[in-house]
Amino acid sequence: MTAFQVPHRMNxxxxAPKVFKAVLALDAAARDGLDPVLVELVQIRASQVNRCAYCIDYHTSDARKAGESEERIYQLSAWAESSLFTEKERAALALTEAVTLLPEGVSDEVYGAAAKHFGESELAQLIALVITANAWNRMNVTTRKTPGTQ
Incomplete structure (x- = not known):
């Protein structure tokens, strides 16, 4: 059995190196001050919602390097039903989904739960991280970047 190969559209x-470097800079700035494990959980969850195979692969590898357990990585797609995530992580993941699925809006309840666990500056960093994850996802899904490619 051979794996299905998705044709790559462009590098x-x-x-667009200037745009790519700008997104890299935004990504680095957004991560500043956030827990590295939480960063990867947010990146993975946004990538799952956006069905970005490249980013899921990339960030699950980074999550493992940051010390994340296999069990939590496996249950991330069903985080709301899992008991493995803290209230703070759950608030971050709910916000991640709301910002990623923006046409549905970001409810006061979701925003308030995140604000309860994150100070204003940290919350701004988290929102920027989700925005950046979505930028990467849209770039990679559109160009069909696949795991294992540069």
Whole structure:
């Protein structure tokens, strides 16, 4: 049995290097001050919602390097039904989904839960992280970047 190969459309970093570098800079700035494990959980969850195979692969690898357990990575797609995530992580994941699925809006309840667990500056960093994850997802899904490619 051979794996299905999704045809790659372009190498965005080569074709639009200024844009790519700007998103890299935004990504680095958004991570500043956030827990590295939480960063990866948010990146993975946004990527799951957006069905970005490249980013799911990339961030699950980074999550493992940051010390995340296999069990929590496996249950991340069903975090709301799992008992493995803290209230703070659950608030971050709910906000991640709300910002990722923006046409549905970000409810006061979701925003308030996140604000309860994150100070204003940290909450701004978290929102920026979700925005960045979505930018990467949209770039990689559109160009069909696949796991294992540069």
């Amino acid at each position: 965005f970093s080569t074709v």
